[in-house]
Amino acid sequence: MLSIQRLRERMPLVVFILLVVLLLMLVGIACACVTDHPMQVAERTISAISAMPAIIELWTYTFAALLLLTFVVPYRRRAVGRASPADLQRFLF
Numbered sequence: 001m002l003s004i005q006r007l008r009e010r011m012p013l014v015v016f017i018l019l020v021v022l023l024l025m026l027v028g029i030a031c032a033c034v035t036d037h038p039m040q041v042a043e044r045t046i047s048a049i050s051a052m053p054a055i056i057e058l059w060t061y062t063f064a065a066l067l068l069l070t071f072v073v074p075y076r077r078r079a080v081g082r083a084s085p086a087d088l089q090r091f092l093f
Contacts, residue, residue: 014066
């Protein structure tokens with residue numbers, strides 16, 4: 001059985017957030033295409049290109065923040081010797 005909590009435990013936070021954003025974008029595109037004629041959606045998209053610099057700026061800041069987080073948030077270092085029993089049993093189902 002698929003559960004969001006189990007899925008969240010198995011993948012990194014950044015990947016989870018990117019998947020949620022991708023899912024929201026897909027739902028938004030599906031809703032836009034269902035409610036309007038496809039050509040109206042295409043014309044609206046083409047006319048929205050003037051808003052593109054703001055979107056590019058937003059994604060630039062987002063990637064910069066993620067890059068900064070990778071340096072600020074400490075990650076767990078692997079031991080050089082033998083792994084502990086808790087680490088060995090982590091992926092057992």
